[in-house]
Amino acid sequence: MKWRKSAAVAAAALTAAGVLAGCGSSDSDSGSGSGSGGKVDLSYWLWDANQQPGYQKCAEAFTAANPNISVTVKQYGWDDYWSSITTGLVSGTAPDVFTNHASYFPTFVDKHQILPIDDEKVDLSAYQAGLPELWVGTDGKRYGLPKDNGLVGLYANDGLLKDAGKTAADLANLTWNPTDGGTFEQLIAHLTVDKAGKRGDQPGFDKGKVAVYGLGLNGAGDGSGETIWAQYALSNGWQYYSGSTSKPVFNYNDPKFTDTLKWFKGLSDKGFMPSLKVASSGIGMQASYGAGKYAMTTDGVWSAKSYFELKDVKTTIAPLPTGPAGRQSTTNALGDAVTATTKHPAEAKKLLVFLGGKDCQSIVAKEGVVLPAITSAIEEAKATFKTNGIDIQPFLEPKTSIEPVVPQWADAMAIFKPAMEAFLNGQTQADSFVGVNDQINALYK
Amino acid sequence: MTLTSTARRLRRPMIRERRRETWYAIAFVAPAAIGFLVFYLFPAIRGVWLSFTNYDLFSSGEFVGGANYAQIVDDKVFWNALLVTAEYVVINIGLQTAVALLMAVLMQRLAKSLVIRGILLVPYMVSGVVVALLWQWLLDYQIGIVNNALDFVGLPRQSFFGDPALAIVTVALINVWKSMGYTALLLFAGLQAIPKDVYEAAAIDGASEAKAFWRVSLPLLRPVLALVLIVSLIGSFQIFDTIAVTTKGGPVNATRVIYYYIYDLAFNRYDFGYASAIALVLFVILLGITLIQLRITRANKSDLA
Incomplete structure (x- = not known):
C-alpha cells in the first residue's frame, strides 16, 4: 500500500561509486x-x-x-x-x-x-x-x-457536490463501462468546471482551462494499478494473471485491460481528469483534493482518516462504480x-x-x-x-481481487512503470502493452 | 673516551628521536588512513569483485565473468541514464559556474556587507532533501506559488516535474539555486587573492572594468576555477537526492540519472552485481573526465607565480 507516497522520501545519497556494495556479510549478534x-x-x-x-x-x-x-x-x-x-x-x-x-x-x-x-x-x-x-x-x-x-472507495468533496446539485445518494449506484464510462463518467464530467464556470457536460466547456477536475489522478501507479485503474479493469472482467504465483502469466495484453486504459486516458484528454504531466508535477493527489482542485478521488480505506482531517474540505465516501463484471475493488x-x-x-x-x-x-x-x-x-x-x-x-x-504477490515483482515493474507513464503521457498507444506483457512474462520462463 | 664511542652515544638518541617521530606521524595519519581503508578502499575493491558476480545481498554470489559488463552494452536504460546525467551536468555546471562567477565579482565590487554575503550561502546550508521538498511545493502545478504567478500574468501553467522536456531542467535549476552561493564564495576567495596592484596597472593602461575582468581576473582565477569545476562536476554527476524526492526517475525515464538507476538496481531489485558493474563504469568515466580537466586547465600552475 502507498503510505510511502505521503511520506517524505529521504534516501541517503550514495557518495562514492565503489562504496555502493560495501555492506559486510558477517553474521554477528542478532538485535535481540x-x-x-x-x-x-x-x-x-x-x-x-x-x-x-x-x-x-x-x-x-x-x-x-x-x-x-x-x-x-x-x-x-x-x-x-x-x-x-x-x-x-x-x-x-x-x-x-x-x-x-x-x-x-x-x-x-x-x-x-x-x-x-x-x-x-x-x-x-x-x-x-x-x-x-x-x-x-x-x-x-x-x-x-x-x-x-486494503479496500478502495470513492471520496467526494461535499461542497463541490452541492455546487453541482448532487447529493451523496447520487453516488451510491454509479455504473461504468469502457465505452462511454456510464453514469460514473457523466458525474465526473458534471463535476468538472472550467475557469469560466462552464461544466464538463455543458457546451462551450474549455478543457484547456480547467479549474476543478471531476476526478483526481494519483500518478501512473505500478502493475497492480491499486486505487488508480485496477478497479475499472477488474470490473471489466479482467484478471491480473493466470497460472500459479511462482509462474504467473500476466494479462496486460488483454483487450479488457487495454480498453479500460483507453477509456481512462480519455478522461484526461477530455479535461475531466488531470493529465499525468499535471498530476505528477507537485505534492500529490490529496493536497490538490484538499485545495478543492479535485471533486472526487479514488483512494484506499487506509487514507480515510487523513481525508477527514483535511481542514477546508468536507468529504463523503461512496462505493466504486459497478462495471460489466460487477463492483470490484483491489485488496491487499x-x-x-x-x-x-x-x-x-x-x-x-x-x-x-x-x-x-x-x-x-x-x-x-x-x-x-x-x-x-x-x-x-x-x-x-x-x-x-x-x-x-x-x-x-x-x-x-x-x-475483491487480491493484488499480485509474485516473485521478481521489482523487475517486472521496471518494465511496466515506464510503459504506463509513456502511455498516459501520450507517447505510446495502448497496444504497446502487448510487447510489455511479453517482456514481463519472459521473466517467469 | 674515544671519538667513536662519543659518536655512537650521540647517534642512539637521534635514532630514538626519529622513531618517536614516526610513531607521532602514524598517530596523526591513522584516523584518516583507517577511514580511507575501511570506508573507501576496501569497499571499492569489493565493489570491483562484486561487479564480476551475481551477488544479490542474500547469497554470496557466483563469479559470472564479464557477463555484467556485456549486459551494459545492450542496456538501453543505462545509455539513456548516461545521456540524462550528461544533460543534467551540462545545465547544472554551466549555469552554476556562470552565475557564481557573476556573484563573486559582485561580492568583490559591490556587496561588501557581510550579511548579504552570508545570505547567499543560506540555500547551501539546507539539506538537499528539504530543498527538493520545498521546490516541489513551490512548483506544484495547481497550488504552487510559481504556477499561480505564471497564471496571474497570463502565461500557461507548467508541469515542471511531470513534463519529460522540463523535468531534468527543473532538477538542474533547483541544484543551481542550492549551490551557487557556495561556489560563488569559493570563487570570491580566489578573487580576493589577486593582488590589487595588477588591477591598478590595468587601470593605468586604460583597461575598462569588463576588460579587466576578462584579461586580469579570469586568467589569474584559473587555478581556483579549475578546482571548483572539478569538485562541482564530480558532485554534479552524483545527483540523487533531488530526484529520489521529486520525480523518482520519471516521467518514463526522463530523470533516470545514473546514480538513481544504480540505486534502483541494487536496493530495489537486489541486482548488486550488475549495479556494481555500472558503478565501476561510472568511476572510469569520472576518472577520465577529471584527468582531462586537470590537463586542459593546468590547475597545478598559477599565473601569479
Missing part, C-alpha cells in the same frame, strides 16, 4: 539479546507511524499474557525501513518480527530470509475471504497472517514475518500469531486507522470510524 532467567526480549518493526500506537498497546498486551517475553516496537520511514531490514538480514541485526509488504514477500521467501509458521495453530476462517492466501509463499508454506483489508493486506536470523523463533512466532489474532486486532480496530482483516474486529473498526464521522460501509460493498 536474551536476558537472564529465561526472559526474552523481542524486537518488532513497522513503517506506518499511524499504526504504531495500536501495535505498542498490542505489544504490552502480549507481555501481560506472556510475562517472560518483552517486546520493543520500533518505527522507521518507508525507505529507511526496507534498507534496514534487508541489510539487517545480511548482517544479523534485523528485528525478530517485522511488518512485511506483498511486494517484498516473494523475494524473502525465495532467499529463505523469513520463517514459515505452519507449526502454529491458527483459525484461518476467522479472516475475511481471500486475505489469508496472501501470505502463502510460492513453496506452499504459510509465512504470515493478514492484518488489514499487510502481514508480519519472522526473520530467519531471530534467536528466539518460538517466541517470535507466538508474537506474530498474537499480533494477527483477535485480541490485538480488536485493539488496532479501536485506533480507527485501518480496517482489520479479522472478521471479528470489523464492527469495532466501523464504530471507531463512525465516532470520527467516517462511514466506511461503502468500502465493503465491492467484490
